[in-house]
Amino acid sequence: MNKLDASARGVYLITVTPFTDDGALDLQSTDRMVDFYLEAGVTGLTVLGIMGEATKLTADESQVFVKRVLDRVGGKVPVVVGASAPGFAPMRELTAKVMDIGAAGVMVAPAHTLRSDEQIVGYFEMVGETLGADVPWVLQDHPVSTGVAMSTSVIKRIIEKVPSCVMLKHEDCPGLAKLSALRSASDRGELRRVSILTGNGGGLFLPEELGRGADGAMTGFAYPEMMVEVCRAYSNVDVERAHDIFDAYLPLARYEQQPGIGLAVRKQILADRGVIASSAVRKPGPKLSAADKADIQRLTERQNRRLAAIN
Amino acid sequence: MNKLDASARGVYLITVTPFTDDGALDLQSTDRMVDFYLEAGVTGLTVLGIMGEATKLTADESQVFVKRVLDRVGGKVPVVVGASAPGFAPMRELTAKVMDIGAAGVMVAPAHTLRSDEQIVGYFEMVGETLGADVPWVLQDHPVSTGVAMSTSVIKRIIEKVPSCVMLKHEDCPGLAKLSALRSASDRGELRRVSILTGNGGGLFLPEELGRGADGAMTGFAYPEMMVEVCRAYSNVDVERAHDIFDAYLPLARYEQQPGIGLAVRKQILADRGVIASSAVRKPGPKLSAADKADIQRLTERQNRRLAAIN
């Protein structure tokens, strides 16, 4: 299996973690989900992210789930594993285990206690040492969940100081200006070029982010074909087509981005599509009401009509 | 001028505060802006909100601006004034002044130091005493800006304990479940019915919120006609039409909701539409790049084509 590198492009789909109705890991659904994502044309997968309910799994369950995904993927696309942890010992341990069974790299977000630029850069230097020079990793910039703001200059310093950082998962908002600044710095040769995949709001700014030089998306909207097709249209320099596709999915993508219940919406859609057997989110987690499900149904029907009209 | 009461419906537009390029209050643009909003069919105005750059005005400027808006409105619609303040003395002073010159009521968000339910309820009891029993006020539930989470039961207790609270500005996310719970409580006669206007994300969930019983919107998207027409379609029980209109504006509405630069986008659109003379945001505040403006232009053109198609 090839490791992740800075040439990564396209859609790295952030997977959910399927559970049965009573909260057990659902490995059959895991297989079906992997097949579904691969058929949608994703170029990579990311597991054990925030939307993968990573912190709700036991250490053993994490191992079992990652192994199942890697086995099913069978080397067809690279698989990135979320490895953020409050301490370096658990981060090192998880990383060693998943790299050993075929992960392409790991993803690390800053610890929520970090504040100043110096602290943040120092933290990721230690991350680089902890993971080891041969483990490529993704820098996750997601201030909404971490509370840590990383400025353009901080990200540049991390990229300069830690060669094993090969990708930025860009989820800051406002983010378009940051994206432009980072991309133009590497275009001018002032900064090592890393891959930049965006995740803002489940892809809610995807066309604009591609316009600023993003290499693709790393997010988990329950219609991965949206991201795949928007990226493809953009690659074909058909920007209006990219927006047409994006706009057709936007009402539902927006609905899936409601803080608090977003993951439940995503799992409901995936269950409705037959991808996973149960929409269950592990406790503590939200449940959808009948009204929520009716909203999803209406938006899905409208989306289908809209897609029919533009294709 | 009639005071605000619990029967308020429709669109209470949150106005910007227009400045000249060099940062002075622009009163000519203020007049034009008021006319523009009234012509769009709004049923009320809200000034000195977060998006009105209230905290960047001196006390004198606040007075001048509110008076100018009230004079121009001339009693045609009620005007609500943001009166949140860290202390009750400034809140009382501002409220007395604006009520004296014709405001219909004020709006108050919780102080950012409040945490427990008891503290929050106690705070708003003091707010009620501070404003006086004859000043109707709007409870602003906006955890993203205040950091204060108000549960359904807290809001119920405030409504029960403070009769001068006549409206909820609902901006919590997740919010649909809270909206359903509040509305059904008053439908069952268990809770005094107050007006509920929603502001979530500049109206990004407006159709669904109307579906849960909201009486309209209190937000400031630069196309007020969107909110007016969606509310009208909903009133006419033409839900699909409401969604059609909403969807046409959604890509630009979403772009206007970028944290950090959203207000600059809103003012740019209003300036592009000829409503205000300058898109300037007072310092400290963001500026748009050429790429941001190009994004706005593309989205505006696409929006125009889409609107032509559905009308």
Place this chain on the structure above:
Amino acid sequence: MNKLDASARGVYLITVTPFTDDGALDLQSTDRMVDFYLEAGVTGLTVLGIMGEATKLTADESQVFVKRVLDRVGGKVPVVVGASAPGFAPMRELTAKVMDIGAAGVMVAPAHTLRSDEQIVGYFEMVGETLGADVPWVLQDHPVSTGVAMSTSVIKRIIEKVPSCVMLKHEDCPGLAKLSALRSASDRGELRRVSILTGNGGGLFLPEELGRGADGAMTGFAYPEMMVEVCRAYSNVDVERAHDIFDAYLPLARYEQQPGIGLAVRKQILADRGVIASSAVRKPGPKLSAADKADIQRLTERQNRRLAAIN
């Protein structure tokens, strides 16, 4: 081994986790540390707390460390294990393992995402179910680290709804009023009486908290004899003596409470006292400077003189 119950009193010492200079678990120091605490007269131990660097341990290391402590304690005093976790599956797993090898109970703090009273009470009802009715647990109220404010009424509701909650670890500030309110509620028979041990600022308000009805302390100041003797003097109704002892240790206790470097100060003192072999804090963590160590030395010498004067 008896399980923890609501009659617990005295000093439950929060242990550090000893490491060697290169960051490995130091089990010899662990034994010595247990002996030291027992000789100081503590009535219980708490391991894997925030000051125990719990999140920096791998799952295996946690098991090894807890087992070593339990073996060394040999049933002489109850041992509480910190079991806070973002998800219930890892919380259940850790709890089952440590109860199986002889822990007296576990301690759980609220998840940092909780905000409203309803959410907090609901969370701890699920905690009670997750742990099982036969596992006694300590409710940790530590808003500085969790960001969650629990009012007196929330704590009462948790105590009422979850019978397996037998102790409150009280670390809120302002906390004296809350302590008075909880204790008087149980004195009046309105609330089941649980044990209340305080941890505020490493015990920086210990005499006043005992005065309000606390049953003792659960904290980790490097001079456990201070807490033991202050509690004893208070039991003997010799309040001025309790303050005399407290005041003698206060300058150093205060120094140990510096946010950010406090744990490094604590471990330095324990190393200076010969309790643990190395003062190392696991990465990411602070290091003391020569000036910090000189401060500690001066304060220790002054403390020795002061203790000599009052004894």
Place this chain on the structure above:
Amino acid sequence: MNKLDASARGVYLITVTPFTDDGALDLQSTDRMVDFYLEAGVTGLTVLGIMGEATKLTADESQVFVKRVLDRVGGKVPVVVGASAPGFAPMRELTAKVMDIGAAGVMVAPAHTLRSDEQIVGYFEMVGETLGADVPWVLQDHPVSTGVAMSTSVIKRIIEKVPSCVMLKHEDCPGLAKLSALRSASDRGELRRVSILTGNGGGLFLPEELGRGADGAMTGFAYPEMMVEVCRAYSNVDVERAHDIFDAYLPLARYEQQPGIGLAVRKQILADRGVIASSAVRKPGPKLSAADKADIQRLTERQNRRLAAIN
């Protein structure tokens, strides 16, 4: 009246704002308070700080209070005025008014929305422009109240870029290392020397901070003589004497630092000492219980005995 400059030393006492029992400004108590502080030997005063309930005053009240203090001080010591504000227009207005009537300078904390180093430095460059080159100002580093972490390098950049910044009010925790780093940078000639006064926890680390090179204290403990005498002993290179004095006051100083009720404790002590007529804190604010007052009385009596013993 001389303006504030970088040579400032000693104790700049942060005043409370006295109110009558019914919440009105108490100008007689203001006079008495000023006299009390001057007699205690302070070298400066700071008004309208966080502990001065600045945000609870109307704009007019702020003016009246500052003028009263300045008139009573009569130029004997410099007076610094807190001028932090969410917007630059109110900051400029307040600064112009108070400098016009004789203030020595103003104090500004970072806006709570700032996160990255770039944002913070940029903000204070705008502060410098807003105030004008001839207005000396104090940089307030108080992350507990602002939520903004300023690293040593950020503070250095602000000092380098904004010449009108003449003082740092140092209230970060951990802060001793930062203090050492800043002071050694100016000692080595690498950084313009500014005055550094410390406020940590109401002076709870004063002797250690003087040991790291602080020029004095800016804080408001109700016994200003403690800070004055500790600074004097340190100037006389009598470090043990400085600690003896400090230790005598520490139990009460610690009690005054309880988050939430600290200001009420401070005002109670000042009222007990006859400095201000009423201990009232303006709403929203805390009230002391009988038990709180008994604690204060006991600690005061113990303090008196201890002071008698060391003098």
